[in-house]
Amino acid sequence: MLVFQNKIGKGYVLASTYLCIAVTLLIFLILFWNSYPALSTVGFDLFTMTWNPAKDQFGVLSMLFGTLAVTAIALLIAVPLGILTAIFTSEILPNRYRLYVKSAIELLAGIPSIIYGLIGIALVSPWIATLFELSSGRTLVTAGILLAVMILPTIITLTDDALHNIPQQYRETSKGLGLYPFEIIQKTLVPIAKRNIAGAVLLALGRALGETMAVMLLVGSIDKIPEPFYNLLSPGQTITSKLGREVGESAFGSLHFSALNAIGFLLLLLVITLTIGTQVYMRKGIRTV
Amino acid sequence: MSRALKNNVYNTLIWTAAVLSIAILVFLIATLIWKGMGAISVGFLTSASENFGSEGGILYQIIGSLALTLCAAVCSFPIALGVAIYKSEYVKSKVFQNITDTIIYSLNGIPSIIFGIFGLIFFVNILQTGVSWFVGGIILAMMILPTIILASHQAIRSIPNSYRENAQALGLTQWQVIRAVIFPRGINGAFTGLLLGLARAIGETAPIMFIATAFSGVTVPRTFLEPVSSLPTHILALAQQATNPQALQNAWGSSLVLVSLVFIFSISALVRRIQYSKINY
Numbered sequence: 001m002l003v004f005q006n007k008i009g010k011g012y013v014l015a016s017t018y019l020c021i022a023v024t025l026l027i028f029l030i031l032f033w034n035s036y037p038a039l040s041t042v043g044f045d046l047f048t049m050t051w052n053p054a055k056d057q058f059g060v061l062s063m064l065f066g067t068l069a070v071t072a073i074a075l076l077i078a079v080p081l082g083i084l085t086a087i088f089t090s091e092i093l094p095n096r097y098r099l100y101v102k103s104a105i106e107l108l109a110g111i112p113s114i115i116y117g118l119i120g121i122a123l124v125s126p127w128i129a130t131l132f133e134l135s136s137g138r139t140l141v142t143a144g145i146l147l148a149v150m151i152l153p154t155i156i157t158l159t160d161d162a163l164h165n166i167p168q169q170y171r172e173t174s175k176g177l178g179l180y181p182f183e184i185i186q187k188t189l190v191p192i193a194k195r196n197i198a199g200a201v202l203l204a205l206g207r208a209l210g211e212t213m214a215v216m217l218l219v220g221s222i223d224k225i226p227e228p229f230y231n232l233l234s235p236g237q238t239i240t241s242k243l244g245r246e247v248g249e250s251a252f253g254s255l256h257f258s259a260l261n262a263i264g265f266l267l268l269l270l271v272i273t274l275t276i277g278t279q280v281y282m283r284k285g286i287r288t289v
Numbered sequence: 290m291s292r293a294l295k296n297n298v299y300n301t302l303i304w305t306a307a308v309l310s311i312a313i314l315v316f317l318i319a320t321l322i323w324k325g326m327g328a329i330s331v332g333f334l335t336s337a338s339e340n341f342g343s344e345g346g347i348l349y350q351i352i353g354s355l356a357l358t359l360c361a362a363v364c365s366f367p368i369a370l371g372v373a374i375y376k377s378e379y380v381k382s383k384v385f386q387n388i389t390d391t392i393i394y395s396l397n398g399i400p401s402i403i404f405g406i407f408g409l410i411f412f413v414n415i416l417q418t419g420v421s422w423f424v425g426g427i428i429l430a431m432m433i434l435p436t437i438i439l440a441s442h443q444a445i446r447s448i449p450n451s452y453r454e455n456a457q458a459l460g461l462t463q464w465q466v467i468r469a470v471i472f473p474r475g476i477n478g479a480f481t482g483l484l485l486g487l488a489r490a491i492g493e494t495a496p497i498m499f500i501a502t503a504f505s506g507v508t509v510p511r512t513f514l515e516p517v518s519s520l521p522t523h524i525l526a527l528a529q530q531a532t533n534p535q536a537l538q539n540a541w542g543s544s545l546v547l548v549s550l551v552f553i554f555s556i557s558a559l560v561r562r563i564q565y566s567k568i569n570y
Contacts, residue, residue: 002462009464013379014372017389020438023431024396027407034410084306092303101311103559108314110555112492115544116523118528119320149313156310180292180301210400211305212495213521217528242497243402248499252414262405268403275398278390 028268034220035262038255046262051223052244053250058259060266064142065225066236067267070215071208072152073144073232079201081148082155087185089156097163102157109153117217120146125218132233137219141231151204158203162196164191195282202252203276207241210271216241239267325545328538334546337508338518342527343378343536347543349508353422353517354550356510357501360426361433368430369437369478376438377445378467397435404428404496413500423513432496433486437479444478444565445471446509471527481561488554492547494521520547 038046038058048059089101124146125137166189190197214240219233223242227234243264250256311335332346372389379385408428414416417421448470456466503516504526510517527540 002465003527006464009467010379013371013375016368016377019368020372020396020434021389021392023434024392026411027396027399027403029402030407030410057567081310084303087312088303088307092307104561105314107552107555108317110488110492110551111295111317111548112494112521112522112551114492114494114528115321115548118524118544119317119542121528121531122324122540123320147518152310152313180296182296183292186300204400210398210402212400212402213525217525240400240402242499243406244495247406247409252410261410264403264406267400271400272395272398275394279390279394 001250013261029269031265032259033287035265036258036259041255042259042262046259053254053259056255058255058262060263062223062225062262063155063237063239063242065174065208065229066219066238067240068149069140069145069232069236070219070238071205073141074147074208075205076240077148078152078204080154082200082204083159083197086153086156086159086163090117090160091181091185091189102160105156109157110169111150112214113150113211115203116146117214120214120218128233135235136220136235139234140156140219140226140236143215143219143238144232146218147208147211150211150214151208153206154204155200159193159197161283162193162200165196166192172262199278201280202274206271206274206278209274210267212240212244216244221245224265239263243267280282297450318445321541321545321548322340324538324541327470327550328542329545333542335540338523338539341432341504341530341536342523342528342539344539347520347523347539347546348519350518350523350543351546353507353510354491354519354521354547356422356517357425357429357497357519358487360423361429361490362487365428365434365437365486366479366483369434369482370441370475372438373441373445373475373479374471376442378463393435394440396417396441397430399432400495401432401493402495404432405499408496408500412548419514420503421482421514422501422510422515422517425497425517425519428496428500429490431484433490436486436489437482439481440485441475441479444481445475448474477561477565481558481565484554484561488551488558491554492521492551494525498522498525514559520550560562 009240042056042058044055046058048057049061050057050059051062056141089098089105093101121138122143125139125142127137128134128139128142128145129137143231170188170192174188179187215238219238221241222235223237226232226236243260247257247260250260317520334351335348336346337349338347372393376386376389380389405428408424412424412427413420418424452470453466456461456470460470497519501516501521502522504518504522507516507518524540524543524547527536527543530536531540
């Protein structure tokens, strides 16, 4: 009886593990299998400008540009702001408040992206429209700003952890050498936590690339690269917004659907490489003090 | 520039950044509460939506969201616990350990819209299930698996080996050791992870918008294969009619309800984590 139970137990945990592995592989396989028709017929014409399903033209350059532009804007705002704020919560804020502030920030990290989309559409995009005298406030910049706010809590909490995990001795020794507080941060703490801070930024980058709802509502959803390309106050399209807008409308099995799958697969590979790379990078950097 | 001056410049910069970030985050919450309170009433919470959501309430959206989350919880919890136990108690080889880690992190990293497309192809088109809340629940379950696995694995790993050795010395089989020693702690960890996962699942729009939800005319599902409406997709639909002030007001109301649900889950997870971090073996 006991042996039997032992076997059932082992069977259960083993089955769960294989199910989990199978699900992950299945997602990759299904996406690849469905993007195959587009990859084989359209091929390198994917890297052109026009997207016109009626004529079987599927160029993804404008979406790639949109994704990169929006993500870059988001990181440009969120990284400096997030790291400086994390320095504040870890090094300046007294310890007894730190737990509360950190908990609050962690809670904010959980606000669903659709709500950022709503705030963007109801408040931020009208502001952008009046501020820059545009006809519509749905631009690459608007999406980037909202995305920055979305990834800000992630960057703050992870960077704060990285800094706070550095043993107190380092600060005391640096102080003993007569360094100013900013020099302690700049010369001692940041170099030690560098790897983990980079990890935080990469993780945030992964989230930003894959984010759909807020971006879809705010980016304007027009398949073109602005003229000139640095005029980011104009509408664009990202990979995720394209998927969100069109997957529901395209027929299963059509070339159009397959092409959407292909850009989804592209995004998947990009994000997964980034995630796994970050994990490997972080694992190497674990210090034992 | 003298060092003292530099120090002051840095200090100002850090304070400015901190004040700015905290102001942004406070502004977010304040806006949600301020705009949301104006829309919420007992009638709003207990009546069906009318006229494409711009009138009426969000009763069925709340029910739909809860059904999806419940389904996700039921599907993912036992599997995640199993994976965590297998990983910590059975796997000896470092290579397989690394493989499972990589798989779990990849699953965690997959963008939510990809889950939606996967569900649309695999369930709705290949398995011909049609648009249904059950499928939505399964997809959300896949999405939150890694969160639960990692939380539960962490809890199990914190059990000292002497506990396992003592149990084995008493003559227990491996499964009895797991049941008596590993399960209680593992379930606690998994439950904390589940709360975190659900906080994420209930707010997700992209995975369910193609496969689980319909916008109007949906009430309480009677079978497994019926669509529901949910809070996030409702907000999405209303946000697209943002020029209509009535629709916008309902969107704010739904958002406040959604954020409250998310916070209920994540605050309970936070409280549990603080409680259990005090356990010392």
